[in-house]
Amino acid sequence: xxxxxxxxxxxxxxxxxxxxxxxxxxxxxxxxxxxxxxxxxxxxxxxxxxxxxxxxxxxxxxxxxxxxxxxxxxxxxxxxxxxxxxxxxxxxxxxxxxxxxxxxxxxxxxxxxxxxxxxxxxxxxxxxxxxxxxxxxxxxxxxxxxxxxxxxxxxxxxxxxxxxxxxxxxxxxxxxxxxxxxxxxxxxxxxxxxxxxxxxxxxxxxxxxxxxxxxxxxxxxxxxxxxxxxxxxxxxxxxxxxxxxxxxxxxxxxxxxxxxxxxxxxxxxxxxxxxxxxxxxxxxxxxxxxxxxxxxxxxxxxxxxxxxxxxxxxxxxxxxxxxxxxxxxxxxxxxxxxxxxxxxxxxxxxxxxxxxxxxxxxxxxxxxxxxxxxxxxxxxxxxxxxxxxxxxxxxxxxxxxxxxxxxxxxxxxxxxxxxxxxxxxxxxxxxxxxxxxxxxxxxxxxxxxxxxxxxxxxxxxxxxxxxxxxxxxxxxxxxxxxxxxxxxxxxxxxxxxxxxxxxxxxxxxxxxxxxxxxx
Amino acid sequence: xxxxxxxxxxxxxxxxxxxxxxxxxxxxxxxxxxxxxxxxxxxxxxxxxxxxxxxxxxxxxxxxxxxxxxxxxxxxxxxxxxxxxxxxxxxxxxxxxxxxxxxxxxxxxxxxxxxxxxxxxxxxxxxxxxxxxxxxxxxxxxxxxxxxxxxxxxxxxxxxxxxxxxxxxxxxxxxxxxxxxxxxxxxxxxxxxxxxxxxxxxxxxxxxxxxxxxxxxxxxxxxxxxxxxxxxxxxxxxxxxxxxxxxxxxxxxxxxxxxxxxxxxxxxxxxxxxxxxxxxxxxxxxxxxxxxxxxxxxxxxxxxxxxxxxxx
Numbered sequence: 001x002x003x004x005x006x007x008x009x010x011x012x013x014x015x016x017x018x019x020x021x022x023x024x025x026x027x028x029x030x031x032x033x034x035x036x037x038x039x040x041x042x043x044x045x046x047x048x049x050x051x052x053x054x055x056x057x058x059x060x061x062x063x064x065x066x067x068x069x070x071x072x073x074x075x076x077x078x079x080x081x082x083x084x085x086x087x088x089x090x091x092x093x094x095x096x097x098x099x100x101x102x103x104x105x106x107x108x109x110x111x112x113x114x115x116x117x118x119x120x121x122x123x124x125x126x127x128x129x130x131x132x133x134x135x136x137x138x139x140x141x142x143x144x145x146x147x148x149x150x151x152x153x154x155x156x157x158x159x160x161x162x163x164x165x166x167x168x169x170x171x172x173x174x175x176x177x178x179x180x181x182x183x184x185x186x187x188x189x190x191x192x193x194x195x196x197x198x199x200x201x202x203x204x205x206x207x208x209x210x211x212x213x214x215x216x217x218x219x220x221x222x223x224x225x226x227x228x229x230x231x232x233x234x235x236x237x238x239x240x241x242x243x244x245x246x247x248x249x250x251x252x253x254x255x256x257x258x259x260x261x262x263x264x265x266x267x268x269x270x271x272x273x274x275x276x277x278x279x280x281x282x283x284x285x286x287x288x289x290x291x292x293x294x295x296x297x298x299x300x301x302x303x304x305x306x307x308x309x310x311x312x313x314x315x316x317x318x319x320x321x322x323x324x325x326x327x328x329x330x331x332x333x334x335x336x337x338x339x340x341x342x343x344x345x346x347x348x349x350x351x352x353x354x355x356x357x358x359x360x361x362x363x364x365x366x367x368x369x370x371x372x373x374x375x376x377x378x379x380x381x382x383x384x385x386x387x388x389x390x391x392x393x394x395x396x397x398x399x400x401x402x403x404x405x406x407x408x409x410x411x412x413x414x415x416x417x418x419x420x421x422x423x424x425x426x427x428x429x430x431x432x433x434x435x436x437x438x439x440x441x442x443x444x445x446x447x448x449x450x451x452x453x454x455x456x457x458x459x460x461x462x463x464x465x466x467x468x469x470x471x472x473x474x475x476x477x478x479x480x481x482x483x484x485x486x487x488x489x490x491x492x493x494x495x496x497x498x499x500x501x502x503x504x505x506x507x508x509x510x511x512x513x514x515x516x517x518x519x
Numbered sequence: 520x521x522x523x524x525x526x527x528x529x530x531x532x533x534x535x536x537x538x539x540x541x542x543x544x545x546x547x548x549x550x551x552x553x554x555x556x557x558x559x560x561x562x563x564x565x566x567x568x569x570x571x572x573x574x575x576x577x578x579x580x581x582x583x584x585x586x587x588x589x590x591x592x593x594x595x596x597x598x599x600x601x602x603x604x605x606x607x608x609x610x611x612x613x614x615x616x617x618x619x620x621x622x623x624x625x626x627x628x629x630x631x632x633x634x635x636x637x638x639x640x641x642x643x644x645x646x647x648x649x650x651x652x653x654x655x656x657x658x659x660x661x662x663x664x665x666x667x668x669x670x671x672x673x674x675x676x677x678x679x680x681x682x683x684x685x686x687x688x689x690x691x692x693x694x695x696x697x698x699x700x701x702x703x704x705x706x707x708x709x710x711x712x713x714x715x716x717x718x719x720x721x722x723x724x725x726x727x728x729x730x731x732x733x734x735x736x737x738x739x740x741x742x743x744x745x746x747x748x749x750x751x752x753x754x755x756x757x758x759x760x761x762x763x764x765x766x767x768x769x770x771x772x773x774x775x776x777x778x779x780x781x782x783x784x785x786x787x788x789x790x791x792x793x794x795x796x797x798x799x800x801x802x803x804x805x806x807x808x809x810x811x812x813x814x815x816x817x818x819x820x821x822x823x824x825x826x827x828x829x830x831x
Contacts, residue, residue, distance in 0.1 A: 010569055010609050012562045019609070039598075039605040040530055041644035050786025056774050057782060060639050060679060063534025115566045137566045138558065144548050151541050155761045162769040163760030164541070165534045166680055168787075169771050176734040176770040178829040401830050405735040477568070 005475040011485060018451070020485055022467065024475045032460075032467035034451045034485070046441040051410065051433055052077065054441060055168045058429065061443065062491060064107075066165040067100040067157060068422030069443075072429040077172035080416030080431060083408035087265035089174025091393040092404060094262045094279075095187075096157045097420075098386045100164075102194065103150040104423035104489075105349070105379045106202070110135065110146040110233070113376060113486045117240060119479045127240055134236070142233060145201065153194045156187045174405035184398040191394065195387050203384065204232025210384045214359040216367045234380055246376070247368035249470060250484035252462035254370050256285040257345035257449065258355045259293060259428065261421035262389075270392050273356040279389060280421065283355045284340050290355060295419060298428070300444065301337040303456040313456065316430040316442040317415065337452040337461060338444050346370070346462040347425030347449045348488065350378040371466075372487040379489065412436045422446055424489050450488045463488050521557035522587035522694060525579065525620060528562050529613050530606050530640045530647055531593025534680035535631040536563050541761055542683035550687050554694045556588075580619045588690065589624035589667075591617055594633035594640035594647030595660045605645050614660055621650070621661055625668040626693055628676060630686055635675035635704070636779040649675070652704065655779045674699065675706045677753075679776035684758050685710045702752075704779060710757075711777065714802060716741075716748035718756030719767045725749070727820035728813050729827070731770070737829040740772040742797060745789045747775030749801035 004025045011018045023031040042061055046054060054073040059066040071093055078085055085093070114135045122128050134142040154164040160179055161169035169175050179187075195207070203210050205228065213219050219238070222229055229235045241247060260282030264272055274281030275292075282293035299313045319336070339345070350370065353361035364374045415432040425446035432440040452461035460468065463485060472478045528536070540547055551558055559575055560567065567575075578584040595614050596606035603612030621627045629650045632638040636654055640647030648659045651673040657663035659673075666672055674693075676685050689707060692699050700708045716722070724730070724739035731738035740746035748756075748767050755765040755773070767773050772788060775781055785791060791798040800809050 008609065012565060012567075012572075039596075039645060040640060041598075041605075042639065045639065045643045045782075050789070052788045053782075053786055056787045057639070060532050060534070063532040063537045063680065066532070066534065111564065118566055137564050138548055138551065147540060147547055151543070151546070151761070154541065155763045158759075158761035158763035160769070162764055162766035162771045163755075165537050166776075167766055167771055168774070169766070169769060171734050171788075173734070178735055178737060178770070180830050407733060 007475060007478060009478065009481065011482065011490075018485070018490055020467070020481060022478060022481055024472055024478065027471055027473075027475075029467050029470045029472060029478070029481060032464045032481075033453070034461065034463050034467075035453075043441050043443055046438050049438050051080075051436060051438065052171070053438065054429065054431060055171060058443065059166050059168065061445075063165050064104055065100060065422045065424065065427075065491065066167075067096050067161075068420065068427055069429075070168060070170050071097050072418040072420050072422070072427050072443075073431075074170035074172060075418030075420060076416040076429045076431045077418075078408075078416070079418065080414045080433070081172045081408040081411055083173035084406050085174050085263075086403040086406050087267060088397050088400070088402070088404045089406070090263050090265045091268075091397050092160050092175045092177065092179070093170055095390055095393055095397075096161050096169075097262070097422075098390050099153055099156045101386060101423045102153050102383050105382050106146055106150050106198075108489045109237070109376065109380050110142050112489070113483075114237070114240075115140075115143070116479055116482050116486065117244075119477065121473055121477055121479050122244070125243060127236070127243060130236070131240065134233075149194065149197050152190060155190050159183050159187055171405070173408040176405065178404055179397070179401065181398060181401055184394055184401070188391070188394050188398075191387065191390055195391075198383055198387065202233045202380070204228040204230075204235055207384050207387060210381065215363040216360075219360065219364075234377075237376070237380060241373045241376075246483065247364075247371055247373035249480060250372040250375070250466040250487055251369040252346050252466040253344055254286070254365075255340070255343050255345045255462075256351035256354045256370075257293075257340050257347045257426055258282050258351045259419040259421055259426045261352055265393075265396070268393070268396060270389050273358075278421075280352050280356045282419075284345065285351070285354050286343070290357075295417065295428075297341045298444070299339055299342070301339055301455040303337075303454075316428060316444055317417070317432065317440070319430075319440075319442045336444075336448065337455045338449050339455055342455075342457075344452065344455070344459055344462050344465070345449055346488075347446045348375065348379070349382045349425070350375045351425060352382075352421060353378045372483050375487040424491055425449065445491065447488070447491045451490055463490070521555050523557050523559050523585060524551075524561075524588045524590060524690075525559045525576075525586055525624075526561040526590040526592065527613070527617060527620070529591060529593035529617065529634065530596040530645055531631065531633045531638075533563065533592070535592045535634075535686070536561070538680035539630075539683045539686050542687055543762060545687060550690070554690060556690070556694075559584075559586075576616070576620075579623055582623055586620065586624045587626065588693070589617075589620050589627045590630050590686075591627070591634045591650055592630045594637050594645070595650060596640065596645045596647055597660075598644055598646035601646065617650070618660060621665070621667065621673075623668070626671060627661075627665075627667045627673045628686075628689060629673050630676050631681045632677040632679045632776055632779075632781050635673075635677040635706070636781070638679065639782060642784075649673075651675070652779060669693075671699075672701075672705050674701070675704055677704075677706060677711075677777040677779075677781075679774075679781060682710070682754060682758060682760070685754065706752075706777075710754040711752045713752060713754060713757055714749055715751055715753045715755050715767065715773045715777075716801070719748055719765070720756075721767060724824060726816060727824055728817040729820055729824045735770060735829060737770065737827055740767060740770070741790065742792070742795075743790050744772045745774075745787055746772035747778070748773040750799050751775040751778045751802075753777040 021033040058069040157164040260278035261280035418429040603614040629635040636649040730742040
């Protein structure tokens with residue numbers, strides 16, 4: 001029996017608008033296309049503007065990774081002006097970026113990802129009642145706790161940077177703020193409160209106990225070690241995953257990319273997790289091998305994207321964002337397809353763990369493949385890795401509360417790139433300027449990598465690849481596809497070059513009510 | 520009976536939603552509970568099947584289900600060429616959905632500068648507008664004469680993002696039936712009747728013209744660093760951000776994000792000036808008086824301010 005069905009899901013609980021086009025047959029997803037449905041044109045708004053204006057405009061790309069955009073913008077200007085960022089400037093930049101990761105990782109898990117398990121398809125599963133008790137929207141106890149706790153950690157960014165979201169406290173050469181000893185003490189107390197909540201409610205154990213888990217076998221024995229482990233959010237997530245089979249769902253190509261997370265101060269007691277100048281090393285991982293990251297290997301392919309652009313493959317320094325008018329089936333998305341050495345690459349917390357040679361995640365990938373479970377576990381456990389480092393950097397700033405900024409010399413012409421790890425993975429800003437005005441600004445976000453369309457070789461983007469082969473219990477309610485897509489924590493507001501293809505007249509409907517588009 | 524709320528995101532960053540999540544008293548969950556609000560739809564929170572959402576939306580548009588509050592976040596995208604096809608839901612331009620829902624709502628609230636005045640997308644490829652304004656000009660998506668079911672125009676809550684207390688305070692006032700006094704741009708005076716400058720901890724520097732010329736010096740940011748604090752209204756220093764601070768307090772100039780022309784067309788982080796005096800003076804001040812006052816103020820500046828330490 002061949003039951004073929006074509007389904008388009010307009011996803012919510014992702015940041016922004018995403019449509020997933022699925023072809024299902026015999027209980028499997030056979031083909032998938034991911035399409036952002038909003039174009040915001042932010043890069044072009046920067047053309048002709050003042051050199052520092054990216055610091056104000058680009059945080060507005062995204063309301064949940066606004067500090068990350070600010071950091072990438074500031075770093076691009078550091079490079080362009082050859083500005084030297086003093087150690088305390090680096091620490092404040094890192095701490096505030098880590099605050100953003102801490103709120104994102106928890107909010108993503110409990111407000112965006114796990115509520116999908118309240119779907120009626122799981123009604124007969126053993127954990128269903130508990131799932132609803134925890135994750136029902138605006139009612140579940142974990143949802144309410146998440147809303148109450150995550151906003152507190154953001155107070156650190158307000159103290160060090162004025163407000164969250166959307167401040168512009170990072171500038172070339174460091175940060176503008178000069179926090180006092182008492183400001184830093186308050187930050188440490190706030191972080192301590194968050195740590196205790198994360199340990200008791202999310203992990204169910206101390207950070208140090210968690211750090212001892214080095215393999216899948218360790219993880220399973222940890223789960224059974226104490227009732228508090230099995231009942232914690234993370235323990236419960238593991239139990240749901242095993243019951244539903246999340247570990248075998250949603251593997252992409254297995255190519256991982258990280259730009260390297262958190263610039264190390266020149267003098268610090270924080271030990272990096274690998275080589276290089278960042279706390280978590282950058283690199284490209286494929287077939288069990290890690291190659292050092294080199295930005296010349298990034299190219300953006302627009303062969304399947306609807307841009308009026310004669311050159312199909314370009315480095316972002318030369319890339320353009322011209323919304324096109326062509327209307328062909330082949331150019332099915334307006335998202336550009338960034339490729340590393342010509343290959344699609346997944347980015348995000350799992351990539352960061354893999355490139356840091358984290359033994360637990362390397363083992364999970366070996367045992368089960370790089371699927372939904374490993375991807376989500378990497379995100380949910382990332383705070384355990386970050387919190388001790390933040391504590392150390394806050395202490396180091398308080399030890400010598402000076403030198404947050406070094407004066408730089410503004411130039412009239414030049415270029416710079418700011419490549420960082422945002423909460424969702426690799427984020428790059430590329431800036432070119434002449435006569436004191438911006439002449440090109442390109443932003444390639446983590447979701448641009450993960451939700452990218454096919455390239456000139458017909459190779460799918462990571463999210464598309466992860467969807468293909470996914471078993472679906474009910475083609476009318478393909479919640480498995482939603483697990484796969486949400487495990488990438490897609491942020492479509494960020495995907496600034498993305499536009500919908502449904503602008504073509506054939507798909508336009510006259511009804512004011514949303515309807516299914518033509519298959 | 521519960522009041523219904525439908526929250527829709529157009530061309531924006533989601534920042535107003537995340538700002539709303541900063542709320543402490545009330546937090547978002549307590550807000551809904553204490554005002555007895557029924558959140559029919561919020562794109563970041565709702566777990567609603569697509570068919571159910573379409574059904575609810577259809578019933579609201581046809582008047583079969585009453586809509587008390589329509590909250591709109593993000594600029595209304597009209598591009599390309601007025602079609603709105605740069606922002607669609609399953610093929611339908613979102614601007615059409617917003618317009619249809621606005622006609623049925625008792626109150627329409629523009630949350631953030633983008634929904635109020637067009638904001639970040641106003642002059643770009645996407646042809647963004649606010650609900651009832653485009654920058655300073657009345658009009659926007661719904662037209663200057665639009666009134667919602669209550670008789671009020673669109674209530675504009677600008678700010679990039681809008682502060683959570685402003686959103687919850689506005690909803691509370693309307694649910695309790697209090698009159699909201701609005702300014703010329705239809706924003707409540709409670710929060711938009713005070714300058715951002717008011718309450719800034721750097722006011723004493725401003726008083727004596729102790730000005731910051733490079734980052735991190737701790738002075739007033741108005742003369743050289745592009746601060747809009749004395750020029751625009753907003754509650755940033757009255758109610759503070761994340762209960763802790765504000766941009767100007769830590770040394771980030773106010774970018775005037777509540778003003779209809781945000782983002783300004785001229786560069787950030789610098790003050791346009793005439794012979795060293797800002798081109799735009801504090802709201803309502805006469806230039807001659809201001810010049811005289813600033814000259815004397817600088818001469819009167821006490822040593823303890825001139826020799827200030829930045830970290831204290």
